Amino acid sequence: MRPAATVLLLRDGAQGVEVLMTRRSPNASFAPGAYVFPGGGIDAADAATHHLARRRPGQGDLHLTQAIAAIRESYEELGIVLARRPDGRWPDAATLAALDRSAPFAEQCAAHGLELAADAVFVLAHWITDRDLPRRFDVPFLVARMPEGQEPVADETEQFEPRWVRPADALERHAAGAFFMIFPTIRTLQRLSAFADVDALLQACAQNEQPLWSSCPRGGWLAGKEERYMEHEHPYGELALVSPDGQIVHHLDWQSLQPVPLLRNVQRLTAPNPGAMTGPGTNSYLVGDPATGFIVIDPGPADPQHVERLWRAAGGNIRMIVCTHSHPDHFPGAQPLQALCDPPPPILGLPSADTARAASDFTPQRELADGEELHLAAADGVPVHTLRVIHTPGHAANHLCLVLVQDGLLFSGDHVLNGSTTVIDPPDGDMNAYLESLDKLTAACAAHGIDFIAPAHGYVIGQAAHAIAALKAHRLRREAKILGVMQAHPGGTLDDWVQHAYDDVPPRMWPVAKRSLLAHVQRIESMGAGN
Numbered sequence: 001m002r003p004a005a006t007v008l009l010l011r012d013g014a015q016g017v018e019v020l021m022t023r024r025s026p027n028a029s030f031a032p033g034a035y036v037f038p039g040g041g042i043d044a045a046d047a048a049t050h051h052l053a054r055r056r057p058g059q060g061d062l063h064l065t066q067a068i069a070a071i072r073e074s075y076e077e078l079g080i081v082l083a084r085r086p087d088g089r090w091p092d093a094a095t096l097a098a099l100d101r102s103a104p105f106a107e108q109c110a111a112h113g114l115e116l117a118a119d120a121v122f123v124l125a126h127w128i129t130d131r132d133l134p135r136r137f138d139v140p141f142l143v144a145r146m147p148e149g150q151e152p153v154a155d156e157t158e159q160f161e162p163r164w165v166r167p168a169d170a171l172e173r174h175a176a177g178a179f180f181m182i183f184p185t186i187r188t189l190q191r192l193s194a195f196a197d198v199d200a201l202l203q204a205c206a207q208n209e210q211p212l213w214s215s216c217p218r219g220g221w222l223a224g225k226e227e228r229y230m231e232h233e234h235p236y237g238e239l240a241l242v243s244p245d246g247q248i249v250h251h252l253d254w255q256s257l258q259p260v261p262l263l264r265n266v267q268r269l270t271a272p273n274p275g276a277m278t279g280p281g282t283n284s285y286l287v288g289d290p291a292t293g294f295i296v297i298d299p300g301p302a303d304p305q306h307v308e309r310l311w312r313a314a315g316g317n318i319r320m321i322v323c324t325h326s327h328p329d330h331f332p333g334a335q336p337l338q339a340l341c342d343p344p345p346p347i348l349g350l351p352s353a354d355t356a357r358a359a360s361d362f363t364p365q366r367e368l369a370d371g372e373e374l375h376l377a378a379a380d381g382v383p384v385h386t387l388r389v390i391h392t393p394g395h396a397a398n399h400l401c402l403v404l405v406q407d408g409l410l411f412s413g414d415h416v417l418n419g420s421t422t423v424i425d426p427p428d429g430d431m432n433a434y435l436e437s438l439d440k441l442t443a444a445c446a447a448h449g450i451d452f453i454a455p456a457h458g459y460v461i462g463q464a465a466h467a468i469a470a471l472k473a474h475r476l477r478r479e480a481k482i483l484g485v486m487q488a489h490p491g492g493t494l495d496d497w498v499q500h501a502y503d504d505v506p507p508r509m510w511p512v513a514k515r516s517l518l519a520h521v522q523r524i525e526s527m528g529a530g531n
Contacts, residue, residue, distance in 0.1 A: 001128065001129065001136040001137060001138040002041055002135075002136070002137050002138070003041065003042040003137070003138050003139075004039060004040060004041045004042055004069075004137045004138070004139045005039050005040070005042055005066045005067075005069040005070040005073065005139065005140055005142060006036075006037050006038070006039030006070065006139055006140070006141050006142065007037060007038055007039055007070035007071075007073070007074055007121065007141075007142045007143070007144055008020075008037050008124065008141065008142065008143045008144075008188070008192075009037075009038070009074065009080065009144060009145075009146045009152075010143060010144070010145055010146060010198045010201065011145065011146045011164065011198065012197050012198050013164065013166065015166060016166060016196065016197065017166070017167065017192060017195055017196075017197060017198055017201065018164040018165060018166055019037070019164070019165060019166075019167060019170075019189070019192065020037070020038070020078070020146065020152060020162060020163075020164055021035045021036065021037060021162070021163060021164075021165055021170065022035065022036060022037075022038060022077070022078065022152075022154055022159040022160060022161060022162045022163075023035050023036075023159070023160045023161045024036055024158065024159065024160075025157065025158055025159075025160065028158070029135065030135055030137075031182045033180055034180050034181055034182050034185070035170070035179055035180060035181050035185070036181070036182070036185055037141070037185070037188075038070075038073055038074050038077045038078055038080075038159065039069075039070060039073050039139070040069070040073045040076075040077070040158075041069075041137075042065060042066065042069040043069065043072075045104070045106070046065050046066075046068045046069040046072065047061075047065045047068075049068055049106040049116070050064055050065070050068070052106045052107075052109065052110050052115065052116055053067070053068055053071075053106075053115060053116035053117075053118040053119075054084065054115045054116065054117055054118055054119040054120075055118060055119055056118075056119040058208075058209050059118070059119065059209060060209065063123055063140070063209060064118055066123075066140045066142065067116075067118035067121035067142060068106070068116055068118055070082075070121060070142045070144075071083070071105075071116050071117065071118065071121065072105045072106065075099075075101065075105050076101060076105065076155065077154065077155050077158055077159045078152040078153060078154060078155070078159065078162055079101060079150075079152060079153040079155075080146070080147065080150055080152055081096060081099065081109075081114070081147065081150065082116065082117045082120065082121065082144060082147060083109045083114035083115060083116050083117055084114065084115055084117050085113060085114060086113060086115070090147045090148055090149060090150070091112070091114055092149075093149070095112050095114070096150070098112065099112070101155070117144075117147075120144050120145065121142050121143070121144045122142065122143050122144070122202060122205035122206055123140050123141075123142055123205060123209065123210065123211050124140075124141045124142060124143045124188070124201075124205055124211065124212055125140070125141040125188060125191075125211045125212060125213050125214065125215070126139070126140050126141070126211040126213075126214040126215070127139045127140075127141060127184045127214075127215055127216075128214075128215070128216035129216075130183075130216065130217045130218065130219060130228065130246060131216065131218070131245060131246020131247075132219060132246045132247055132248050139184075140211065141184070141188055141211075143201060143202065143205055145198055145202065167189040167190070167192040167193045168193055170189055171186065171189055171190065171193075174186065183217055183228045184215075184217070187215070187230060191212075191213070213230075213232075214231075215230040215231055216231075217229060217230055218235075218236055218239040218240060218243075218246060219239070219246075219248040220235060220238075220239050220243075220248060220249075220250045220251065220252045221248065221250065221251045221252065221253075222235075222251075222252045222253060223253065226248055227252070231462075231463075234418050234419050234458060234459050235252050235459050236462060237418075237452060237453075237459065237460045237461045237462025237463070237467075238250070238252070238262070238459040238460035238462075239252075240452075240462045241262060241263070241409075241452045241460050241462065242261075242262055242263075242460075252459070254270050254274075254280040254281065255268075255269065255270060256269070256270050256271065256272040256281065256306065256309075257309070258309070258313075259286060259309075259313045262454070262460060263407055263409070264289070265287060265288060265289050265384075265385055265407070266285060266286070266287055266404070266407070266409065266454070267285065267286040267313060268283050268284070268285055268286075268454070269283075269284045269285075269286070269306070269309055269310055269313060270282065270283050270284070271283075271284060271300035271301055271303055271306045271329070271333075272303065272305075272306060273300070273301055273303070273329055276509070276512070277329075277423070277512070278329055278457055279417070279419060279420070279457040279458055280457070280458070281300075281457070282298060282300040282301065282329045282330060282456055282457065283298065283454070283455065283456050283457060283458075284296060284297065284298050284299055284300045284306070284310055284333075285297040285298065285411060285454060286310065286313055286314055287376070287385055287387065287404060288314075288319070288376045288385055289384075289385075290315060290317065291378055291379065291384075292319075292376035292377060292378060292384050292385060293314075293317040293318065293319040293376055294314040294317060294318050294319060294376075295318075295319060295320045295321075295322060295374060295376060295385075295387060296310055296314070296318055296320070296321045296322070296337065296345075297322050297324065297402060297411050298322075298323060298324055298330045298331075298413065298456055299321055299323070299330075299331070299332075299333030299334045299336075299337045300329060300330065300332075300333045301328065301329055301332050301333055302332035302333050302335075302336055303333065304336065306333060307333045307336045307337045307340065308340065310333075310337055311337060311340045311341065316340070316341060316342070318337070318341050318345045319345050319376060320345050320346055320348055320374060321334050321337060321338060321345050321346070321347045321348065322348045322349060322368070322374070322387070322400070322402065323347065323348070323349035323362065323364065323400075324349070324399060324400050324401065324402070324411070324413030324414070324456065325349070325350075325360075325362075325395065325396040325398055325399040325400065325413055325414065326349075326351075326352040326356055326360040326361070326362030326396060326398055327359075327360055327396060327414065328359045328360060330413070330414075330456065331349070331362045334347045335347070346364075346365045346366050347364050347365045347366075348364050348365070348366050348367075348368050348374070349362065349364040349367070349368060349398065349400060350364065350367055350368060350391070350398035350399075350400060351363045351364060351367065351398060352397075352398055353396075353397035353398055353428060355397055355427040355428040356396070356397065356398070356428045357428065360396070360428070362398070368389045368400060369389065370389060370390065370391035371388070371389065371390075372388075372389045373386050373387065373388050373389070373405075374386070374387040374388075374389070374402075375387075384406075385404065385406060386404070386405040386406060387402045387403065387404055387405070387411075388402065388403040388405055388444075388448070389401075389402060390402070390403065390440060390441065390444055391437075392413075392415045392437035392440060392441065393430065393433040393434075393437060394415065394424060394429065394430055394431070394433040394434025394435070394436070394437045394438075395413075395414045395415050395422045395423070395424060395429055395434060396414070396428050396429065397428050397429075397430070397433075399413055399414070399415055399437075400413065401413055401415055401441060401444075403444055403448050403450065405448055408448060408449045408450045408451050408452065409450065409451075409452050409453075409454055410441065410444065410445070410450045410452070410453045410454065410464060411453075411454050412441070412453050412454065412455045412456070413455070413456045414455075414456050414457070415434075415437060415438075415441070416438075416441070416453055416455055416461065416467065416468060416471060417455045417456070417457050417458055418453075418455050418457070418458025418459050418460070418461050419457075419458045420457075420458075421471065421474060421475065421516075422434075423512055423515050423516055424515065424516045424519035424520075425515040425516075425519070426515070426518050426519050426522060429515070429516075429519055430519065430522075431475075431479075431516075431519040431520055431522065431523040432523050432526065434475075434519075435472060435475065435476075438468055438471060438472045438475075439472075441468050442465055442468050442469065445464050445465040445468065446465070450464045450465070451463070451464055452464055453467060453468075478501070478516075478520065479520050479523070479524065481501050482497065482501045482517060482520045482521065482524065483524055483529060485497050485500040485501045486521070486524065488500075494514050494517055494518060494521070495514070497517060497521075498510045498513055498514045498517050501513075501517060502517070
């Protein structure tokens, strides 16, 4: 990867923040014809001119070098001089006219008594070019306020048509096909849209010397088109699992007709039951291979076609059926699937507790124990695929998660989902138990080297331990908000509290949110904190 630097020059316009963009040459080797921010490769001379630049406290050598490179590129490409006189003012017109864009920039500034204004250049983001591209760059995206009294003039070699544009306008024009931009530019503009003015953006960047976000995007196929995703976006973890080197080979369309391979020994078939509570549908997983046979995890609803597709995907060679819990989108397909197999595999799990709703009445043929291991063995009897059982009550009293030990993959059922937090519905759901089970999963990640989570709803999740920690932090933040609402409205009911505690959730989801609200209230009251 080649080190480079990009700078977003900003100003406050009549309708908010505006950013300076230019169009790259149609003959450029990277992103030809795209509208971009100025920037380019970091030269050895950039690191050798620290003594000619103003540095703010805490601005390390690397960030200083990057700022100097961005300042140099701004001048070479657009004639913008991010340098100050000793009294702190920007250079006057006569000094600007005396500079030669074909000569070394930093030395000219020094000759005219100017210091490079690296102290006014802040780190916004860190991008590493996608793994699938032949030319790759390691690029900080920097931000600086446009110097007063200067106008951009493109070099007409690398950059053309400098223009000021609101992020929202650039995104709208790109969507209409009139303003071509590449993925990092698009995502950066989307994030800029959240800032009311330049001061707010610079203050956010100045709080520390670290990027507000970092990303090395990954690509996959969706609806027949190549799409790219950042680390915080739902498909990213799945793309990291199936194609760690970054090749764009994986299709992200939800499949109910045929299984999707995730690993050589893991397939996913999504039941055709999408909805508000099931997302794209319930994920059924097949673990194993033709030589060992298969374990089916969560056969889903009693949908005859879905059950038959699971059976066919395993070639009928199903050794065990495991239900993570007794909710009706997970276990009813177990008996119909078992009936298709010869010999019939055992149905494993934990029985419903007395607190379960009527639709969640489930009794396995054999109960699984916390810490128990399920093995699929080769012909010589040596275990090839091992699933370790973890009892994780909280979403349901009989909820189980499973670790595929050889691959560091966690099947999380409904305990950890991709795209939403799971509902905790008392009395079968219990918030204390849920949070304790998250801690249990965190320990399992460390013990088994778990990197990925395969949830019952949504794509595979990457950075498993981080995802679990973020989920717990989200729950505790919500609980703190609920406590504040309870204290502000001491005589309120759940209906009163939900509209305040879940004001960031669409009102149509409040009836569902009210279940988890009750679970939080019960936990708060159990700790004596609600008074």
